[in-house]
Amino acid sequence: MYTVSTGGIGQAQDCNQTINALQRSVGMVEVGNWYLQAGGYATSARVSEYIRTTSQGATPASIAMDQSIQAASNINFPTTDTLNQYGVHLSATTTGVNTNCKVAGVYYIQY
DSSP: OOOOOTTOOOOHHHHHHHHHHHSOOTTOEEEEEEEEEEEESSTTOEEEEEEEOSOSSOOOOEEEEOOSSEEEESBOOOEEEEEETTEEEEEEEBSSSEEEEEEEEEEEEEO
């Protein structure tokens, strides 16, 4: 990794690091955490979250998720939709009336 020094002249490597961080190329993977938690006012109440990807302009090929942070409790494992260059929408339904429905894990977005 190339590090920019204070007062130094900008180099091509500086721009490339920024571009690689903000616009993922084919074969790269973005990893992050997700967490859904809400009170279930009824069975099948919907809980959702939108995750904004760090890459702008690069369209992801797929997403994989696990529940390694918090196993599903009073909620179903979430589904995803609208995976695009801006982010992905997670959505799950509660399994009953409960004040603490939660599930969390790690996501892997493949470009």
